[in-house]
Amino acid sequence: MRKVILTGGAGFLGSHLTEHFLTLYPKADFVIIDAMTYAARREYLRPALQQSNVTFVQASICNRREMLRQLRGADLVLHAAAESHVDNSYADSRPFLRSNIEGTVTLLQAAVENGVSHFVHVSTDEVYGDCRGFDATERSLLNPTNPYSASKAAAEMFVKCFAQSFGLATRVVRANNIYGTRQYPEKLIPKLIVDALAGRRFRVHGSGMARRPFLHVRDLCRAIETVVTHGDDGAIYNVPAARDYSVNEVVNLVCAAMHIPRESFVEHGTDRPHNDSRYGMTGEAIHSLGWEAERELSEDLPAIVQWYRENLALYLREPAQVMRMPARLGYRFVPARRGEGSTYVGSGG
Ligand SMILES: NC(=O)c1ccc[n+]([C@@H]2O[C@H](COP(=O)([O-])OP(=O)(O)OC[C@H]3O[C@@H](n4cnc5c(N)ncnc54)[C@H](O)[C@@H]3O)[C@@H](O)[C@H]2O)c1
Numbered sequence: 001m002r003k004v005i006l007t008g009g010a011g012f013l014g015s016h017l018t019e020h021f022l023t024l025y026p027k028a029d030f031v032i033i034d035a036m037t038y039a040a041r042r043e044y045l046r047p048a049l050q051q052s053n054v055t056f057v058q059a060s061i062c063n064r065r066e067m068l069r070q071l072r073g074a075d076l077v078l079h080a081a082a083e084s085h086v087d088n089s090y091a092d093s094r095p096f097l098r099s100n101i102e103g104t105v106t107l108l109q110a111a112v113e114n115g116v117s118h119f120v121h122v123s124t125d126e127v128y129g130d131c132r133g134f135d136a137t138e139r140s141l142l143n144p145t146n147p148y149s150a151s152k153a154a155a156e157m158f159v160k161c162f163a164q165s166f167g168l169a170t171r172v173v174r175a176n177n178i179y180g181t182r183q184y185p186e187k188l189i190p191k192l193i194v195d196a197l198a199g200r201r202f203r204v205h206g207s208g209m210a211r212r213p214f215l216h217v218r219d220l221c222r223a224i225e226t227v228v229t230h231g232d233d234g235a236i237y238n239v240p241a242a243r244d245y246s247v248n249e250v251v252n253l254v255c256a257a258m259h260i261p262r263e264s265f266v267e268h269g270t271d272r273p274h275n276d277s278r279y280g281m282t283g284e285a286i287h288s289l290g291w292e293a294e295r296e297l298s299e300d301l302p303a304i305v306q307w308y309r310e311n312l313a314l315y316l317r318e319p320a321q322v323m324r325m326p327a328r329l330g331y332r333f334v335p336a337r338r339g340e341g342s343t344y345v346g347s348g349g
Contacts, residue, residue, distance in 0.1 A: 001028040003074045004040040005116075006108065007061050010034035010184040013122065013217060015044035017078055018222035022048060029053050031070050034081065035060040035099075038186040041314055061103035067110035068139055070164040076228065079104065080122045082152070085186050089147035090273055100151035101158070108162040119159070119170045120228060125213075125238070127153040127174060130276040137282050138174070138236040145237030145274050156236075164328040169233040173224055176241045176279060179297060180217030181307040185315050188212070188247065189301075192254040193308045194315055196265060206271030208248035213241035216295030238281040250297070257301040 004021060008014035009032030018032060034040050036058050048054050059066040061081050083096045111119050128136040129143035144150040163170040185194035195202045223239040256264045
């Protein structure tokens with residue numbers, strides 16, 4: 001590889017992907033493109049940006065002229081930029097249309113016009129919708145149930161058609177929920193940790209019985225490496241975690257890792273307008289390439305808690321991202337207090 005483009009590189013997955021692929025292709029030039037939304041932190045990229053082969057470009061992937069310029073001469077695009085939080089998509093779906101659909105299409109066009117060799121699109125298990133009673137294969141119907149997953153499913157349709165119509169060599173990765181360090185504390189695990197560290201109570205969506213598989217971000221980086229190096233053009237790869245947990249089980253694990261009593265910390269609130277009961281996927285395609293999930297949430301939690309303890313200032317220093325849930329959907333708006341981090345109702349994403 002001579003030139004790698006990484007979108008969303010200042011976000012959670014993107015920053016880990018940057019480190020992973022820098023090690024894999026140390027001689028390549030890297031261009032990290034990120035619009036620096038609320039979820040991004042330049043600090044995540046500090047070690048990477050010290051390397052002379054890494055360039056950071058603050059731009060939206062919707063910016064056609066910039067994408068055409070940046071993708072010139074690129075061999076590989078790793079596309080991880082997105083609006084990624086389901087709750088936000090209920091509050092206002094339009095940024096999801098722009099970044100996740102229009103942004104993906106803009107990148108795809110720029111990739112075709114520049115003759116990019118490989119385009120890897122990071123998608124989500126949520127495109128399958130509720131997997132009650134079955135595990136989705138890559139051929140299962142896409143049945144998104146929230147505006148975030150609808151935007152990701154729509155983006156995938158464009159990826160598919162650009163492969164078909166223009167011969168772009170695309171590979172799609174559908175991952176389970178990811179966990180690890182540097183995840184913005186709107187998603188379940190970092191929100192639990194940051195709320196506990198900041199002395200706030202945590203509100204669970206509904207009963208907490210919804211189940212979610214959790215995949216370590218480094219397991220996903222290895223999966224994406226496997227897809228880049230051994231995958232097939234035009235193929236889709238589910239990337240399933242080793243096991244799933246109910247939201248209540250995750251809450252209990254975090255409470256145990258932080259030595260806090262659940263009763264004084266957790267309360268139950270209104271559920272989302274719709275909350276899929278479970279996401280389940282088979283992983284034969286990626287397993288046949290030699291990849292397996294290796295990490296286990298309960299073992300990883302102490303180190304993740306420690307990272308948030310040391311980096312809490314990253315999330316407390318800015319004015320809170322205030323999200324206004326439509327009252328008619330039954331959400332309770334929790335106003336931000338000065339000096340606090342994100343302020344919204346709910347448990348994750
Ligand atoms: N977090 C999960 O559990 C999970 C699970 C499966 C798939 N995914 C997918 O993985 C990818 C990365 O998710 P994440 O959890 O790292 O999200 P994140 O919100 O932490 O990071 C997304 C990054 O994209 C950037 N971005 C958003 N809109 C942009 C735009 N228009 N132009 C340029 N940059 C923009 C943000 O600034 C941010 O740095 C997304 O495609 C998401 O759908 C995430």
